[in-house]
Amino acid sequence: MAARTTSPWGTRLGFLALAATALVTFFPIYWMLMTATMPTSLILARQPALLPHPGLFSLDAFWGALARKPFLLWTLNSLIIAVASSAVSLFVAVLAGYSLSRWSFASQRLLAASLMLGKILPASLVIIPFFVMFSVGGLLDSYGALVLANVSTGVPLAALLMKQFFDRVPRELDEAAMLDGCSRLTTLGRVVLPLVKPGLASCSVYLLLMSWSEFLFARTLISDVNKRVLTVGLQSFAGEYLVDWPALMAAATLTLVPIIVLFIFLEPFLVSGATSGALSK
Amino acid sequence: MSLSSVEASPVRNAGGIRRKGRREVRERLFAAALLGPALLVLAALILYPLYKVVDISFRIGPSMNLARLGQQPLGLQNYARIFADQTLWAAVKASGLYVGGSVALAFLAGLWTALLLNARLPGRRFLRTVLLLPWAVPGIVASVIFSWMFDGSYGVVNALLRYTGISHADTPWLMNADSAMLTVIIATAWKAYPLITLTILAAMQTIPGELYEAASVDGATPAQKFRFITLPGIASAGLVSVLISALWIFVDVDIIFGSTGGGPALATSTLPLYIYNEAFQFFRMGTAAAAGVVMMIAAIVASGFVFGAIRKQRF
Structure with missing residues (x-):
């Protein structure tokens, strides 16, 4: 809140520092885009061009990547996994979040504590029992296994998030709806859910982002090349003996663009979420 | 804290003791039913794996056959x-x-x-x-x-x-x-x-x-x-x-x-x-x-x- 930079010179200097910092932190993404869209001769050189030459823009690296690896198939797989994992997690989380927000019997308290545990359980640890469980259950190499693994990390996060959104809807509203003859379930579906639409949207975006980015479960539980997701495909492509950098950066762009779109939706919520969190605790 | 919402509900005051009790039971059932899927996820995908990983850490001997991992002898060798x-x-x-x-x-x-x-x-x-x-x-x-x-x-x-x-x-x-x-x-x-x-x-x-x-x-x-x-x-x-x-x-x-x-x-x-x-x-x-x-x-x-x-x- 403090207006520390009151003089025009201070403001100018501050803006310069801010812009320079943004330039540095954006540079990796910028360089990925440059490598993916500029001719190889400009980039793979002793004196690489640091600025884009718009006239030389080409998508050759993308065609190269698609010709060498089934990136479109992997994109489709990523999409299926992300949508399925997020839908299941959201469904479970909405019901649990509402229950956690409105009641606090022993079962709710037990669930809330276990959800916290689930939130801190590292993927690099649970992947061991997951692999053993899915292997014994014959689920290895199936989308089902990967969706279940993603749900195990999605539900703790989403349920606690949804509880916070439900907490902002006054209880009196539920009671009024029930006085008017709504059942508990129609109260949730017709009265409360429409009021937490922004929360549902943020939560879905968050879940989609998480499962789209997920790597460890996908790399371990799926071995069939045709069932791979983008992140695993990207890593296998990068691990080849002679790396085709422009094609790799094109594939990285393919993975990142949906994320950037989702992030632009999510960013205001992230900022307000952090603020209200700090204010309430 | 959330029990109070049940108490404050005007509907409950309108009913007799019997209706009150039945309503409370239905309320508790509904609250628990909403948690059902989450409890299932929790038990199968968080608590059981956690138990399982601790269990595996005490199983000694070869672990190539994952189905038989649970029958290996227990010990601190790992x-x-x-x-x-x-x-x-x-x-x-x-x-x-x-x-x-x-x-x-x-x-x-x-x-x-x-x-x-x-x-x-x-x-x-x-x-x-x-x-x-x-x-x-x-x-x-x-x-x-x-x-x-x-x-x-x-x-x-x-x-x-x-x-x-x-x-x-x-x-x-x-x-x-x-x-x-x-x-x-x-x-x-x-x-x-x-x-x-x-x-x-x-x-x-x-x-x-x-x-x-x-x-x-x-x-x-x-x-x-x-x-x-x-x-x-x-x-x-x-x-x-x-x-x-x-x-x-x-x-x-x-x-x-x-x-x-x-x-x-x-x-x-x-x-x-x-x-x-x-x-x-x-x-x-x-x-x-x-x-x-x-x-x-x-x-x-x-x-x-x-x-x-x-x-x-x-x-």
Whole structure:
């Protein structure tokens, strides 16, 4: 809140520092885009061009990547996994979040504590029992296994998030709806859910982002090349003996663009979420 | 707290004792039914795996046949074996360097960007989105981008060092131990700092402006205001964000997996990477699970200590 930079010179200097910092932190993404869209001769050189030459823009690296690896198939797989994992997690989380927000019997308290545990359980640890469980259950190499693994990390996060959104809807509203003859379930579906639409949207975006980015479960539980997701495909492509950098950066762009779109939706919520969190605790 | 909602309900006052009781039972049933799917997920996908990994860590003998893993004899050999393993201690050391380096760098970047965003500068709405973007970049994408930037032959980092005349060494960053560690630390800090920015920024916005005005009246310099007003105001939020970042960096494998793969010569093979390789490269589930349990306990004990220290300080 403090207006520390009151003089025009201070403001100018501050803006310069801010812009320079943004330039540095954006540079990796910028360089990925440059490598993916500029001719190889400009980039793979002793004196690489640091600025884009718009006239030389080409998508050759993308065609190269698609010709060498089934990136479109992997994109489709990523999409299926992300949508399925997020839908299941959201469904479970909405019901649990509402229950956690409105009641606090022993079962709710037990669930809330276990959800916290689930939130801190590292993927690099649970992947061991997951692999053993899915292997014994014959689920290895199936989308089902990967969706279940993603749900195990999605539900703790989403349920606690949804509880916070439900907490902002006054209880009196539920009671009024029930006085008017709504059942508990129609109260949730017709009265409360429409009021937490922004929360549902943020939560879905968050879940989609998480499962789209997920790597460890996908790399371990799926071995069939045709069932791979983008992140695993990207890593296998990068691990080849002679790396085709422009094609790799094109594939990285393919993975990142949906994320950037989702992030632009999510960013205001992230900022307000952090603020209200700090204010309430 | 939420029981009171049932009590306050006017419907309940209208009914007799009998209806009241039945209503309460239905209410409890409904509340429990909503939790059903979540409890199922919790039991099958969180609590059972947790039990299972502890169980596996005590199963000794060959673990090639996963279906029979649960019938192997119990013993402490896996724990004895990992503690005698030089590779584990190397991994602990690598983890210490990796977490310490990444968190320190991410904190400095987070503090710097929060200070910039907190000042009322033009263009900050747009630049805020740019500054927070690395948070959303998948670890694997970050790691392949940084591998390319730090490539020895055509990497842009070496080119920038040449252009600015700082170095003409053509360093193969990922090929030798120290520079490989530095590279993964930079990549990790890049992805980790926005979370710290957000938390510190939120804390800064709760510091009353009058404090700064009063300090100005008293003739405080900007450095003094930062030292005596800003820093105490963000200390506890900053510590919590550092702890949370340290925890996820400690257990994360994506960035190292996608760039160095733990190399060269295990220089960047951190504890979670050691565990992953034990389990899925050498297929020693028992020792992998034992190391995993140790990692989890270390994380919990460390965070307990830090939280305890924060409580005691009472910022």
